[in-house]
Amino acid sequence: MSLSKAPEGLSAAGGFALSGYTPPPKHRWHREIHLALVVCLAAVYGGLLALFAGSLLVELLAPLALFALILVWMLPDTENPPAKLMFGCFWGFIGAQLLWPDYLALDLPGLPWITALRLFSLPLLLLFMICLSVSPSMRGEMARILKSAPWTWKLLVGFMVMAVLSIGYSDNPGSSADKVVVAGLYWTLIFFAGAYIFAQPGRMTAFAWLLWAAVLFLCVMGLWEQRLGRVPWAGHIPSFLAVGDESVQRILGGSARAATGIYRVQSKFSTSLNLAEFLGLVTPFILHFTVVSRNWIIRVAAAMTLPLMFVVIIATDSRLGIVGFALSFLFYLFFWGYRRRATHGDSLIGTAVLFAYPALLVAFMASTMFVPRVSAMVWGNGAQQASNEARQEQYRAGIPMVVKQPWGYGMGRGSVRLGFFSPAGINTIDTYVLAVALEVGIPGLICYFGMVGGAIYAGARAVQNARDRETQLLIPLIIALANFMVIKTILSQLDNHPLVFAMLGATVALVYRVKNQEPDVDTPQTNS
DSSP, rough: OEEOOOOOOTTTTGSSSSSSOOOOOOOOOOOOOHHHHHHHHHHHHHHHHHHHHHHHHHHHHHHHHHHHHHHHHOOOSSSSOOOHHHHHHHHHHHHHHHHHTTTTOOOOTSSSOBBBBHHHHHHHHHHHHHHHOOOHHHHHHHHHHTTHHHHHHHHHHHHHHHHHHHHHHHHHHHHHHHHHHHHIIIIIIIHHHHHHHHHHHTTHHHHHHHHHHHHHEEEEEHHHHHHHHHHHTTTTTOBBOOOHHHHHHHHTEEETTTTTOEEEEOOOSSSHHHHHHHHHHHHHHHHHHHHOOOOOOHHHHHHHHHHHHHHHHHHOHHHHHHHHHHHHHHHHHHHHHHHHHHHHHHHHHHHHHHHHHHHHHHHHHHHHHHHHHHHHHHHHOGGHHHHHHHHHHHHEEEHHHHHSSTTOTTTHHHHHHHHHOTTTBBBBOHHHHHHHHHHHHHHHHHHHHHHHHHHHHHHHHTTTOOOTTTTTGHHHHHHHHHHHHHTTTTTOOOTTHHHHHHHHHHHHHHHHHHTTTTOOOTTTOOOO
16 A cells, blocks of 8 residues: 655644555545435435335335444443343333233324334334343353253244245235234344343242232223223223224224124233233233242232132133133142152152142043033033134135145235135134244244243253242243143234243243252242
């Protein structure tokens, strides 16, 4: 490289690496061309945003998002990341997921709905990436947490890779891209952020208490709704929220089973089925409070909450809620006996429970088939026959489609390609097993249910060594995930998915804590 002599009087203080020398001046027209290219690119990009923001907003913002991530990754290392802000956004997201109707959102011209979940998830993504970028200690701890249950996060990443690839062969790439972005923000981000946050002492206990508070609030709202025959906030929603949309009006109008005409309670969820699923997922936590709490007031309050939940599940007129509620008791009895035998080797009670469990399980299954009242609750009767037949017909039509194209038809396109409609004329699919297989294919189906099964397996192995009261929350977490897998065979709706992925992250975090707890032979055993 040629160097020219600097003007006289210019010294090293001027900032040059070689004192007295400077690179030869560049031609000004180079800079002018670069500036003109930037201006033209900005004009074209702005024009595309103005013309296609309504239909291709996600695709048009993708380059900006990638550029922002590159800038975040270039930030210098520090041990003072904005962790408190990240924690606040995460808890805000969980609170919005549990308590706020996601269909009530700001509807601004030219923009997608600004829901409560989006208000928290986008800042959470930015803050989480900044914390990972600037904090070597957080990166190290995150790697150790994920290593404690490697199959869960690897299968999740595999599922997301296949979801992204499905955009390329989808018949509607824009719609599939929207679904992938939602899955990235509400599922993947929440899993990884939850795995890090719940590994901190006290966070999982706070989560369990928050679930209980949400149960009480939603059950009270559900009973009020049953008395009114509509959700309590219908007719009292501010005008700046998106209430004019047809789908929102349908949700606010409520629903009733066609065969009976009985109103079905839905609380803050989009359908009664999602409320029933939520109560089935949270039942193990309330049951855990009833069994292990040392405070008799908490035990009594939790025991009283269980029948309240059952009454609301009945009000949803949903079999899947009954299944989740009943399975919570059956699974909890097994894990109680399993832990009892592992921690008290000479205990006859734990051994008796484990050996009697198969007979109890058979007796329960028999009661669902031969006791008319129980059979109607679990398997349904004439009122639910149309739903059973529709599900069977969907399998008959969908399985050949999966065999024909085993890589799927695109994220979010399963129900559209299947072509089934509800009595209200809404495109629908009843089972998430078939939905995943149609959307991301057989490999995606294996990854999806494999990651949940992997978390259950890792948690079940770790729970026998859980010594403190917080890591023992692995028991309700495992049961909730098992309930989720059962429920997804008969429900494809996604309202509770962010909560489930938070539970997946919590399971991985507690497995990590159990594996890294200090050995302490003098730790007293709890009554769990």
